[in-house]
Amino acid sequence: MSLDGAYDEGNIFAKILRGEAPAARIYEDSHVLAFMDVFPQARGHVLVIPKHSRARNLMDEEPEVLRELILGVQRVTRAVRAALNPDGIVVTQFNGSTAGQTIFHLHFHIIPRWEGVPVGRHASGGMADMEELKALAHQIAEKIS
Structure with missing residues (x-):
């Protein structure tokens, strides 16, 4: 999909927000929801999404929503660090299919990295075990402050 288009109410993140699809939830407040990526690039890969948004990408979003969203991203990133003790953390966000976006609901990826451990490719590989x-x-939720 291009950078422009209509918001799809049937996307998986919209379904998670409505309680129609399962998610391993980490953190939720009135503005954001954080949950584990079911196709993780690394152990502890987390997604953070705005709860009350129909923005497909960063450029579609209102500044007030972005403020709360990035604060949620920061809070969860700190918790990932405290829980998993990675050597580094990638925080990323894709805009448009050419850039790698596969779900067209604004979201951020938090991907812990360890020295010498390769990261998987975005949107590929098998689905993770839901119990894990x-x-x-x-483990991450316990570190949310």
């Missing part, structure tokens, strides 16, 4: 994701979600 739930355990990681709980």
